[in-house]
Amino acid sequence: xxxxHEGQQSRKRNSRETCLEPCAIERGMRVIxxxxxxxxxxxxxxxxxxxxxxxxxxxGASKKMIDQRLKELESRNMVVRKVLNDRxxxxxxxxxxxxxxxxxxLDAVRQWSEANDI
Amino acid sequence: xxxxHEGQQSRKRNSRETCLEPCAIERGMRVIxxxxxxxxxxxxxxxxxxxxxxxxxxxGASKKMIDQRLKELESRNMVVRKVLNDRxxxxxxxxxxxxxxxxxxLDAVRQWSEANDI
DNA sequence: CGGGATCCTCAAAGATACTG
DNA sequence: CAGTATCTTTGAGGATCCCG
Numbered sequence: 001x002x003x004x005h006e007g008q009q010s011r012k013r014n015s016r017e018t019c020l021e022p023c024a025i026e027r028g029m030r031v032i033x034x035x036x037x038x039x040x041x042x043x044x045x046x047x048x049x050x051x052x053x054x055x056x057x058x059x060g061a062s063k064k065m066i067d068q069r070l071k072e073l074e075s076r077n078m079v080v081r082k083v084l085n086d087r088x089x090x091x092x093x094x095x096x097x098x099x100x101x102x103x104x105x106l107d108a109v110r111q112w113s114e115a116n117d118i
Numbered sequence: 119x120x121x122x123h124e125g126q127q128s129r130k131r132n133s134r135e136t137c138l139e140p141c142a143i144e145r146g147m148r149v150i151x152x153x154x155x156x157x158x159x160x161x162x163x164x165x166x167x168x169x170x171x172x173x174x175x176x177x178g179a180s181k182k183m184i185d186q187r188l189k190e191l192e193s194r195n196m197v198v199r200k201v202l203n204d205r206x207x208x209x210x211x212x213x214x215x216x217x218x219x220x221x222x223x224l225d226a227v228r229q230w231s232e233a234n235d236i
Numbered sequence: 237c238g239g240g241a242t243c244c245t246c247a248a249a250g251a252t253a254c255t256g
Numbered sequence: 257c258a259g260t261a262t263c264t265t266t267g268a269g270g271a272t273c274c275c276g
Binding site: 021022023024025026027028029031032033034036038039042058059060098101102104105106108109110112113114115116118 | 143156
């Protein structure tokens with residue numbers, strides 16, 4: 001009564017990392033649609049930003065979240081982490097060219113949101 | 119040791135419905151970046167689609183999920199539910215003008231995904 | 237300053253079964 | 257066909273403390 005049979009739908013564990021959905025929109029959204037991901041990228045659009053500055057800019061997201069998303073983005077080569085100083089510790093994050101390529105999309109989202117009072 | 123104090127960050131319960139984030143990208147993403155939401159809208163782009171057809175098109179999402187997202191989209195006036203027949207039951211979903219306005223954004227996502235092998 | 241390690245919770249998502 | 261109802265799992269996300 002609890003295994004075998006292959007229910008009406010299956011497939012699990014595609015939560016993060018190289019999503020295999022057939023729909024390109026779905027795949028793309030998993031990369032830049034995650035909670036805070038778009039905001040982070042967008043706040044890096046002009047210049048490198050230091051970790052705690054990012055935390056302040058995104059008032060509402062925890063350090064843990066931001067750290068987590070930044071690592072995700074780093075592993076996808078969308079942002080680069082740079083150590084500015086050792087003592088006291090200082091690092092900054094900036095977009096790669098690939099990361100910058102997502103800005104077009106994000107800006108479309110932003111404009112749509114604003115135009116429709118989302 | 120487990121209440122009072124107002125930790126370094128707070129704010130909860132903005133999961134769904136009228137998100138108050140200051141960042142427009144974040145707000146927009148909560149509307150069209152949800153799991154399956156973008157795909158659903160995109161699959162309705164050309165014509166009304168019936169419920170079970172949608173389920174088939176998005177192989178991988180459960181009926182429950184799709185139903186849930188459709189109701190979300192309906193309540194935001196992005197899709198309209200139409201009863202085609204009573205016996206046997208037949209309904210279809212189609213985009214409103216507002217729903218269609220999101221297609222530009224979604225298409226940007228799709229193109230970006232495909233261009234970068236996401 | 238920039239995190240890492242823990243613990244905890246709740247809500248989202250999955251599985252399965254049922255119905256008008 | 258187009259959903260509802262229910263139960264369970266899981267893991268994302270929050271809170272807190274700590275550290276070099």
